Amino acid sequence: MHINGEEKDLASPTALSELLTQLDYRAAFVAVELNGTIVKQADFGSTTITDADKLEIVSFVGGG
Structure with a gap:
C-alpha cells in the first residue's frame, strides 16, 4: 500500500482507525x-x- 507517497507493507486488512x-x-x-475519496x-x-x-493523510496543526 502507499501512505503519503511511501510504499508500506500491510500484513492484513485493517480498520482505518486502527491504522491511524x-x-x-x-x-x-x-x-x-x-x-x-475523502x-x-x-x-x-x-x-x-x-x-x-x-x-x-493530512494532519491539522494549530498555531499563530
Whole structure:
C-alpha cells in the first residue's frame, strides 16, 4: 500500500482507525483520502484498508 507517497507493507486488512493509531495519528486531527475519496471521520472505524490501497493523510496543526 502507499501512505503519503511511501510504499508500506500491510500484513492484513485493517480498520482505518486502527491504522491511524498504529501510525501515531490522532483521528480527530487528520483528514484522510482513500483511493482519491475523502473518508469522513465517522467512517474511520468501519473503513477497511488493504495492501492495494492508496492513502493520503493530512494532519491539522494549530498555531499563530
